[in-house]
Amino acid sequence: MYKIIIPSIFLSIAISFCGIAQNHIYNSEVPEIEHIWTRVADFSPKLRAVESAEISNDGMLAVSGSKFGYKVMLWNVPDGSLIWTAEHESEVECVTFSPDDKRIATGGEDYFVRIWDVETGKEIKSWEHPSGLDGITWSHDGTIIASGSEDGEAYFWDAETYDLLWKIKVGSTINSLNFTLDDKRILIGGNIQTPDPNTGATHYTGFARLVDMQSKNVIRSYGEHTASVKSVRISGDEQYIATGGFANEAKLFEMESGKELKTFSETMRVEAVAFTNDSQYLVTGGHNKRVTFYRLSDLEKVLEVPCPRVEYIDFSKDGRLMLTAHEDSGLINLYMVLSNMQHKQGLYQKVADDQLNNRDLKH
Template sequence: MEVENGEGQVQVRLKTKQEHYAVPDVPYTIEGNVTTEELNTFVNALLEQAALNAGDHKTPVDFDFIVIYEYLRGRLCDHLREKEISFEDTIDIEYVERFPAPEPKDCLLHDDWVSAVKVCGKWILTGCYDNTINIWTEKGKHVLTIPGHTQPLKAVAWVSVDEERGKFVSCSQDQTAMLWEWLVGTNSVECVSVCKGHERGIDCVDVSPDKSRFATGSWDTMLKIWSAEINEGGEGTSKRAKESGTTRVPQLTLQGHRECISSVQWMDADTLLTSSWDHTLKIWDLHLEGIKTEISANKSIFDASYSKLNRLIVTASADKNLRLYDPRTNQGNIVRSTYFGHSQWVQTVMWSINEEFLFVSGSYDNQDKLWDLRSPKAPLYDLLGHGDKVLDIDWSNPKYIVSGGADNTVRVFKSRKAVSAEAMDEGK
């Protein structure tokens, strides 16, 4: 068989976990130089033939193809050669329905850089370089501007929110975190506590799964744990105390990083993940009050995200690339995959909370990108709209990808998969 230039034929089996798209499980002989588009045509022709045989019609579907655990992004023959797979073997090709492109929706205009975004339900919380916090609806309606900090915001997080009240945390370069209570009905907000203890600006925050605590990471290299309870020890119980904003001190301070802590995330009730400019990821055990695992990188890490669905960590770095780590491996510094596609340093990254293979990133190249962990050579989609560097991205609500940037805007992208799921639910 002549395959040096991709000529010749390869025998394949076509498999899918989406049974309604299954084709007969038999070997098919195809050209070695086929691409995703040609495989798409082939599979849809098989599905259409099966539908015609059953007296039905099948609307064409866009598929992606996975060969040896990785998306096919060029010719099949090149992919097989790269993976050192013999062309004499029967090749298993898995196909999955392509995740639809997120749909650009609203643009939320601010007065300065938007460095922090967090979504909870239908509410969007933003932090800005003009020292303010803002609340918006997912439809793009501005609800409230909240002054209080004396320097730019760097991180925000919802503790909880419902139809009556919300509770959230804001963190700033002014070295404080502030705990807020928002009464939705009257659209009034009060600072419950000013959290003091960091000696330099606070760069990141995350709330514990049970909503009772939050963690902050700072340029002072310290990780601090705080109570998120409004009436902790009688704090904030009187109107006067709420108006003045009582001072709160940390419950716990953890030391171990040598430079700025750039991200913090609760992996479970007693385990935290941090990333740092010191080229490390650290996993902390709050019972032991110390470091359980350390993963070394060769670059400063600007953001990291842990997925509870697949238990993997993805990081954003200064060298334009994203990296995938498995914290369960004994070889803690081994990179499982590297993702190429951004042209400037990657500032922010987050896993989907309901799609185990998907994550989003934002970069100084002004772009958001949607990735599948099985596609390291290219993202699934570029999400365009920002006119300057992207500073933060959030996918806490599966229906919306939301990002803030140095163009003074928040961009909202709606997941078309979420839209179609809503339509199906309404039709039931």
């Protein structure tokens, strides 16, 4: 039996002929998410949590960092198999691939930045950090590693010699960093801690600030945050920036003007924000045990994906995969993000196959 692929010009005819109504076809205004696999990425016997997980730039590997098991784990994306495991001396807070996918940088509560060889899993280099790390990222050109620490400093390291290039005081704690595509600016998010002179209690507010890499100055601040900002991201088209944090909300801003466009309220803490690679959706996750998609064209919520408490969200460079790290279970989840055309092609092919299966065709 031959497999018939229906040309696009005949798609509407095929749908009508098979009696499938248009409202049953995937809505182009809503993403389609398919779960691929789940893996345990923190094997601690009592408590389990994964603080960070990212997909390699070629989409073939994933790395995760565990809070209680102190492990860095490298995974094969197609089948979810574990390739190698490495170790910190305390919880692993942040992980990131180099642009060429040959190295991984990790940081944690042991006050060390560690560089790993992707192929062998061996440690290439480690150096002591002035404070515990909560965020780490690699510049797009591969020359700089930026780290954010619990002392409020952002540190910039030469990615070949690993020497400190410069640093900047931005707040009290830095939780998240994201370079612009040209690496000329970096978005930094975290918190500012102010002690109350009367009670001795510490008051937390959040910040999201854009730093110019040449002048080494803060050039823009985004909005007011009444609690710590845990995650910041720049959209792929660099039109927007997003923040999420402990005020139970995510915020969306115009990147260049700093204008706040929308506050998305949640019932619990927002630990992670991300943009789909086509800049069509803002994606959030946190303690409310779901990943939420907001459509940027009208700022409406369009999809919720149930899951354990979310700590981190990352998309593959081609936009087809979404990786989530989970705080309350020690799990990582991989999903496929289907575009409208991908979904339609699959549905139409199924229609064609069903048609053939119902006929007595002999060749």
